Amino acid sequence: MMVAAPLSSWPWEHLGNYKYVLCAPLIGKAMHAWACTHHFQAHSWxxxxxxxxxxxxxxxxxWCSFSSMLFLTRRRRVLTAGVDFSQIDSEWHWDNFLILQTLLASFAYLSFPSLSFLPFSNSKGFLFALLLHAFLSEPLFYFIHKCFHKGTLFSHYHSLHHSSKVPHPFTAGFATPLEHLVLSLVMAVPLVGVSLMGLGSVSLIFGYVLLFDFLRCLGHCNVEIFPHKLFKAFPLLRFLIYTPTYHSIHHMDKDSNFCLFMPLFDLLGGTLNPNSWQLQKEISSGKNDQVPDFVFLLHIVDITSSLHGPVVFRSFSSLPFTTKLAILPMWPCAFIAMLCMWAWAKTFPVSFYNLQGKLHQLWVVPRYGFQYFLPFAANGINKLIEQAILRADEIGVKVLSLAALNKNESLNGGGTLFVNKYPDLKVRIVHGNTLTAAVIINEIPKDVKEVFLTGATSKLGRAIALYLCRKKIKVLMLTLSTERFQKIKKEAPPEYQQYIVQVTKYQAAQHCKTWIVGKWLYPREQRWAPSGTHFHQFVVPPIFGFRKDCTYGKLAAIKLPKDVQGLGMCEYTLDRGIVHACHAGGVVHCLEGWTHHEVGAIDVDRIDIVWNAAMKHGLTPV
Structure with missing residues (x-):
């Protein structure tokens, strides 16, 4: 049995997210001082x-939010890969070091009560702290860091930090307890030194620690924020402050660029990577930008779900969306953001991943679900979608897929509006509903002989009915419009038209145990289904499961292949690695290299073709 190296794991790992209970005594002390003493300053530590x-x-x-803002950072990303679920999980407790250093500060307070009486500010202290950092902390960290890259120290301790493939602000805190104890010592040198000189102050402690964290995040943010012209104008500056590119090189080539914040010590120690400045120049010039092969054009569902993006909380976005009490206090901020986006709107990228060597990006139209049902908002929404299509066409995107309400039939005819308006588009417009229909059809058991279909004359309802009738499955189409029903029925081959039957009431399905729901069902309508019924559905939002004696399917979805890279965000309420079928339909269109637009009515003859192509590329049904 392997025994873990000392201080290679956190002693409170078993507490999970309850680890902050370790700060409870400190909180209690602060509350007691606030409530029960008349000399709070003496107990303010x-x-x-x-x-x-x-x-x-x-x-x-x-810093995490900033590094996730692709609309600001995509052209200056040092490593173009995304942070995937495995890295997010491994860095889940990145903040362990904050608890450790908080406990160390509490211990310092108990050992040296005089800390409570430090003055608020002392200007001389800042200067001496800077000197001590430059001449003691920096070389000390450089020497220790090099030691951690050798033998047992690397394999048992520092390799954990380097296991993160893509630097991220949270990666700065992802290390073993031993490393953070050493880092705490490096941080303490200037503060202790200045205090021994009698120049310590509360503002110095706050300022130094927060600046230290700021610079650590800067180096790990994976976004080059320094313009290369700055270093060209001031050559010495490149040795006094590191850049995100400089530190990212250390994660790519672990035998170079060891400094804390000042590359001067790499220069003196002979460990400065010779490509550091040239690479920094290239990335800061925007040469690292990539044109996506595929774009999925999303929209925001509601105000609460807008907080599910990686720009807000990375951990929250990496899990299927559910409304949590912890995010409700942020609702007013999200509401204000909605108003701002409504007033000044522009489609922007929010996430990306790589699949089979192709870059797939998710762009979002800054409109919320309810706005699509406002009559006066239709033209504005179509204009935003049109701008996104033209932009994608201009930069060389191959396929753009429309999500959910962005392809609403009453809004733009499932994308037909844009294809007709711009017949020379090089980018292919795809609604993805062919694969959605295929997913629903392939969910139906092979021995089913009769189905009940609501939303029957919709785009998906029509395609499902025409497909199933060819399989000699009787389709009870619920519709009051005889004209629309007859139009669909005439599309079926004459020998199969007998399998399409119009019904006008839910009672007609009281003996049918396979319901395909494309229109919202209330409890009074669901009660007509016999016990044991399974509700397949393509209605948005999905219906509620009122019947305990029945089963309810989820919206059509597809699991992406295992070789997908850089995916770290869940798509709304779906599990990790699972996307809505219309999203997957665009992915298949891109991977197959098809050159036709998929807009308007679904081509029933292509349902099996699209399904087989999806299976060929490793996409699997949920």
């Missing part, structure tokens, strides 16, 4: 420590 903990966490979160 616990409050300072907790405030510093919160501010540090906010810095890391803000």
């Amino acid at each position: 616990p409050l300072h420590v907790l405030t510093l903990l919160a501010l540090r966490a906010i810095i890391y979160q803000l």
Whole structure:
């Protein structure tokens, strides 16, 4: 049995997300001082420590949000790969070091009560802290960091940090307890030194620690923020402050660029990577931008679900969306953001992944679900979609797929509006409903002889009815429009038209155990289904499961192949690696290299073709 190396794992790992209970005594001390003493200043150190903990966490979160803003950062990303689910999971407790250093600060307070009486500010202290950092902390970190890259220290400790493939602000905190104890020592040198000189202050502690965290996040953010012209104008500056590119090189070539924040020590130690400045120049010039092969054009469902993006909380977006009490306090901010996007709107990318060597990006139309049902908003929404299509066509995107309400029949005819308006488009417009129909059809058991279909004259309802009748399955089409029913029935081959039957009431399905739902069902309508019925559905939003004696399918979805890279966000309520069938339909269109548009009515003859192509590329039904 292998025994873990000392200080290679966190002692509170078993607590999981309850680890913050370790700060409870400090919180209690701060609350007691606030409520029960008349000389709060003498007991303010616990409050300072907790405030510093919160501010540090906010810095890391803000850097995380910034690095996830593809609309700002995509052209300056150092490593173009995305952060995937495995990296997110491994870095889930990246903030363990914040708890460790908070506990160390509490211990310092108990050991040296005089810390409570530090002045708020001392200008000389800042200067001496800077000097001590440059001449003691920097070389100390450089020497220790090199040691951690050798033998047992690397294999048992530092290799964990380097296991993260793509640098991220949270990666800065992803390390073993031993490494963070050493880093705490490096941070403490200037603060202790200045305090021994009698120049310490509360503002120095806050300022130094927060600046230290800020620079750590900067180096790990994977976004080059320094223009190369700055270093050209001030050549010495490149040795005084590292860049995200400089530190990312260390993650690619672990035997170079060891410095903390100042490359000067790599220069003096002979470990400076010779490509550092040239690569920094190329990336800061925007040469690392990639044109996606495929774009899935999303829209926002509602205000609460808008908080599910990686720009808000990376961990939250990596799990299927559910409404959590913890995010409700952010609802007013999300509401204000909605108003801002409504006033000033532009489609922007929010996520991406790589599949079979092709870059797939997700762009979002800044419109919310309810806005699609406002009559006066239709033209504005179509204009936004049109701008996204023209932009994709201009930069060389091969396939653009429309999601959910972006392809609403009453809005733009399932994309037909844009294809007719711009007949020379090079980008292929795809609604993806062919694969959606295929998924629903392939969910139906082979021995079924009769189905009940609501939403029967819709785009999907029509295609499902025409397909199933060819399989000699009786389709009870619920519709009051005889004209629309007859039009669909005439599309079926004459020998199969007998299998398509119009019904006008739910009672007609009281003996049918296979319901395909394309229109919302209320409890009074569901009660007509016999016990044991399974509800397949393509209605948005999906119906509620009121019947305990029946089963309910989810919206048509497809699991992406296992070789997908860089995927770290769940698609709305779907599980990891699973996307809506219309999304997957666009993916298949791109992977197959098909050159036709898939808009308007579904071509029933292509349902099996699209399904087989999806299976060929490793996509699997859920």
